Amino acid sequence: MQKDKFFKAESNVVHPNETLVKTHCAYCGMQCGMNLRVNVATNKIIGVEPRYDWPVTVGKMCPKGVTAYQQTNHDDRILKPLIRDDASLKGTKEGFREASWNEAYDLIANKFRELQVKYGKDSLSVFSGVSMTNEKCYLTGKFARVALGTRYIDYNGRFCMSSAAGGFLRSFGVDRGSTLPWTDIHETDCLFIAGSNTAECHPTSMFRVWNVQERGGYIIVADPRETPIARRADVHLDLKPGTDLALANGILNLLIQNGYADEEFINNHTNGFEETKELVKEFTPEYTSELTGVASKKIIRAAEIYGKSPNAVVMFARGIEQQHKGVDNVSGYTNLALVTGKIGRPKSGVATFTGQGNGQGGREHGQKADLLPGYRKITNPEHVAEVCKVWKITPEEMPQPGVSAYEMFELMEQKTIRGLYLLCSNPAVSAPNLNFVRTSMKNLDFMVCSDFYLSESAEFADVILPSVTWSEDEGTVTNLEGRIIKINKAQEPIGESKPDWQIQVELAERLGKGKYFSHLKTAKDVADEFRLASKGGNADYYGATWDKIDKQDGVFWPCKDENDMGTPHMFLDKKFYHADGKAKICALPYRPPAEEPDEKYPLRLTTGRVVYHYLSGNQTRRIQFLRDMCPEPYVEVHPETAKKYNMDHEDKVRLYTRRGEAIYKVKITEAIRKDTVFVPYHFGHEQSINLLTIAALDPISRMPEFKVCAAQMEKVEIKKVQ
Amino acid sequence: MKKRLYLELENCIGCRSCLAACTQCGGHEERNRNYVYDVNPLVNRQTMPLMCLHCVNPACARSCPAQAIQIHETGAVLSALVEKCIGCQNCTIACPYGIPKFDTEQNLMYKCDLCIDRTKNGIPPMCASVCPSNTLQWLTDEEIGNRKKQFNLDNGKWVSSLPYLESETNVKVNLPGILQGIEKLF
Ligand code: SF4
Ligand code: SF4
Ligand code: SF4
Numbered sequence: 001m002q003k004d005k006f007f008k009a010e011s012n013v014v015h016p017n018e019t020l021v022k023t024h025c026a027y028c029g030m031q032c033g034m035n036l037r038v039n040v041a042t043n044k045i046i047g048v049e050p051r052y053d054w055p056v057t058v059g060k061m062c063p064k065g066v067t068a069y070q071q072t073n074h075d076d077r078i079l080k081p082l083i084r085d086d087a088s089l090k091g092t093k094e095g096f097r098e099a100s101w102n103e104a105y106d107l108i109a110n111k112f113r114e115l116q117v118k119y120g121k122d123s124l125s126v127f128s129g130v131s132m133t134n135e136k137c138y139l140t141g142k143f144a145r146v147a148l149g150t151r152y153i154d155y156n157g158r159f160c161m162s163s164a165a166g167g168f169l170r171s172f173g174v175d176r177g178s179t180l181p182w183t184d185i186h187e188t189d190c191l192f193i194a195g196s197n198t199a200e201c202h203p204t205s206m207f208r209v210w211n212v213q214e215r216g217g218y219i220i221v222a223d224p225r226e227t228p229i230a231r232r233a234d235v236h237l238d239l240k241p242g243t244d245l246a247l248a249n250g251i252l253n254l255l256i257q258n259g260y261a262d263e264e265f266i267n268n269h270t271n272g273f274e275e276t277k278e279l280v281k282e283f284t285p286e287y288t289s290e291l292t293g294v295a296s297k298k299i300i301r302a303a304e305i306y307g308k309s310p311n312a313v314v315m316f317a318r319g320i321e322q323q324h325k326g327v328d329n330v331s332g333y334t335n336l337a338l339v340t341g342k343i344g345r346p347k348s349g350v351a352t353f354t355g356q357g358n359g360q361g362g363r364e365h366g367q368k369a370d371l372l373p374g375y376r377k378i379t380n381p382e383h384v385a386e387v388c389k390v391w392k393i394t395p396e397e398m399p400q401p402g403v404s405a406y407e408m409f410e411l412m413e414q415k416t417i418r419g420l421y422l423l424c425s426n427p428a429v430s431a432p433n434l435n436f437v438r439t440s441m442k443n444l445d446f447m448v449c450s451d452f453y454l455s456e457s458a459e460f461a462d463v464i465l466p467s468v469t470w471s472e473d474e475g476t477v478t479n480l481e482g483r484i485i486k487i488n489k490a491q492e493p494i495g496e497s498k499p500d501w502q503i504q505v506e507l508a509e510r511l512g513k514g515k516y517f518s519h520l521k522t523a524k525d526v527a528d529e530f531r532l533a534s535k536g537g538n539a540d541y542y543g544a545t546w547d548k549i550d551k552q553d554g555v556f557w558p559c560k561d562e563n564d565m566g567t568p569h570m571f572l573d574k575k576f577y578h579a580d581g582k583a584k585i586c587a588l589p590y591r592p593p594a595e596e597p598d599e600k601y602p603l604r605l606t607t608g609r610v611v612y613h614y615l616s617g618n619q620t621r622r623i624q625f626l627r628d629m630c631p632e633p634y635v636e637v638h639p640e641t642a643k644k645y646n647m648d649h650e651d652k653v654r655l656y657t658r659r660g661e662a663i664y665k666v667k668i669t670e671a672i673r674k675d676t677v678f679v680p681y682h683f684g685h686e687q688s689i690n691l692l693t694i695a696a697l698d699p700i701s702r703m704p705e706f707k708v709c710a711a712q713m714e715k716v717e718i719k720k721v722q
Numbered sequence: 723m724k725k726r727l728y729l730e731l732e733n734c735i736g737c738r739s740c741l742a743a744c745t746q747c748g749g750h751e752e753r754n755r756n757y758v759y760d761v762n763p764l765v766n767r768q769t770m771p772l773m774c775l776h777c778v779n780p781a782c783a784r785s786c787p788a789q790a791i792q793i794h795e796t797g798a799v800l801s802a803l804v805e806k807c808i809g810c811q812n813c814t815i816a817c818p819y820g821i822p823k824f825d826t827e828q829n830l831m832y833k834c835d836l837c838i839d840r841t842k843n844g845i846p847p848m849c850a851s852v853c854p855s856n857t858l859q860w861l862t863d864e865e866i867g868n869r870k871k872q873f874n875l876d877n878g879k880w881v882s883s884l885p886y887l888e889s890e891t892n893v894k895v896n897l898p899g900i901l902q903g904i905e906k907l908f
Contacts, residue, residue: 015748063742
């Protein structure tokens, strides 16, 4: 499927006594194909070999992918369940002792039961993640609702993809992260990329991105920093963090004023154009420039290029989504495609760069507070009835919707939630306003954490369950294209570690809910039940059998039945998923960031990633090569700003906001706005920039505003004279 | 068909995946033999890889008093032979690009061997296999010719390839600026 000009038939090296297991990377939404080298005598993963025949990434990998295999047999792996009897040691690595699975399960079941008898079913909560297979994501949702019977389940996608989901649902009526396959990207004429440091966060997109320019096409990048992709962009819109919606409205206004609106498309396939046109009138290049800090001639040029391009793709990522108006930003940029009709055909469309490996699939199948498998709504009685049939429970037994990830910590603080089962996530690093979040976790009556390393969040647990890495289990994930792909097992779980789906089945049995779970004996069993549970939903995976995935190099959802090949391109029939089949052009009044700079906090703080680390860094900080390349966080400062603060390269500064502070080394670079500082977020304990970030939530997606808050800094140490 | 390592420096995004990959070919003792530099530190994020160019008449091999640096029939300039290398480090000084590295513990020079265990069988080297930006590619002469034509740099202002310090090399390089010659679609 979709083998393009980058695809070359190359062979692989297979060393003596080794086999290659084809799979995908453990980390980001690119899900680069890779082969794991396995020693046949020891059945241990010992290396990596490119997977040239994977059509999306043709053998390419970033340094995280190249070294990902080193996770599996790493010295830091947790090999047995760990119990900590002394709760006063919570928040440290201390006090854990090894225990048997039996003892750990008994303790958990007793504590969970005790809490629920005393404080009600909803005193327990589940906080999960989407760096795991669809099967695990699906079962986690079922486990919370059926085994625990609690309404409180949510996941780290709230900090990642929820704004994209909210925006797409509003604009299109469906949330598939990309309306087109990645093999189209290099063939378009213009990429409009907003809030994505693509070269560092989705590096293996770059050969396609650069090819657009090689063909004479254009790249437009909106980013407060001159990232590697912005450096080579035809137009770099260097906006103030948190002003994206003004930029999107300003560009939309120019597109309409200059005759680039596709009236036929607008009339036949959309609603909302007239009021949007009225609203964006105000966003003249001058006014937009005033709000965003971008020179008006650049705004005019960007609109001209996008308007003129026969085909164009609008792409964005966390830069625009991690704001308290993230959903509006997504719909605002999506408006560009809807008004010009550059969507619903090959080489044109809209895409978000999904952050986590299964950020797409993991948000579709019931880990979100208000969702059930197949993108069904827990508030819709028909949807509930459909899922109840598969789960063999009554609609009355289905819990109500819960609350979003950050709000769960607020409920912990209020003692509404007293117990937590955390898996596949490290909120003690990745959540905003960490002083609050860490205190909430510390004050829990009982916390279980499932992980393969002792993460910063595991330090708050009473029981730690050793789970497996991605390479010791199998299942499907859905990559950033919406393509369902297969992760294969390359070695047996080390120590006594177990896959999370198995842990949940066994725990459910201890909790007396075995009849709903005991039939799930393999990952494949879970997969079959999950496909059935998704059947008929918007995100229908029923036809995406493992067999078909293997034969077709993945299957794009929706894929409704055996004969359905899947849907690489969305909306080719110009039918959107709202009831009337039309897309919505959204009129979106501009709102500034929740916290604007003032005299006391005059700087704009923004956060993001570096190429060497993934999310909270719990995995990548343990890999030697990656740690060597980026051992600690730093604060990027423009030289003129540094001069004002009397700071030099590598000086130490105390950076602080209304919520917290941390000490960082200064990294001087001209590749950032003068009013903005940047810190990467992959670091724990006192190095976490999320001690400083603000928990202003988007009203629709409940996404915190990681990407902008007001900050100040001061030098703490004079650099030694050499 | 013979393929070569081909570099387009303009594309580099500084991810250093090429360094990570160089440790992973299974025969490199997990030590990388290539380099990536920040071109303008403190200013912008431009980076570029520095790779062995596998010179046709290599200074490293010429400078070696013990004939420890052999040239493979594919043209690859190999790492020093363990049994011959006397650890004099002449090569590290002779190479105008500073490619050979020195292991003081083993008293042994080591350098890029163009992943000879792969490339002798026509399999691409590790660095060029993984490079996400196509800075490093593994191409036939015809493909390289096409790329040079595409970039159309014979405009008196830009050149696509310099007469290198060591004249002819097996690795071909396109310098930054390739986009200057591109005709825009509209
Ligand atoms: S982290 Fe992402 S880009 Fe890097 S190798 Fe893995 S999937 Fe590919
Ligand atoms: S892998 Fe390619 S893009 Fe990355 S640093 Fe090396 S040459 Fe540059
Ligand atoms: S060709 Fe092989 S040995 Fe040479 S730098 Fe690349 S990966 Fe390393």
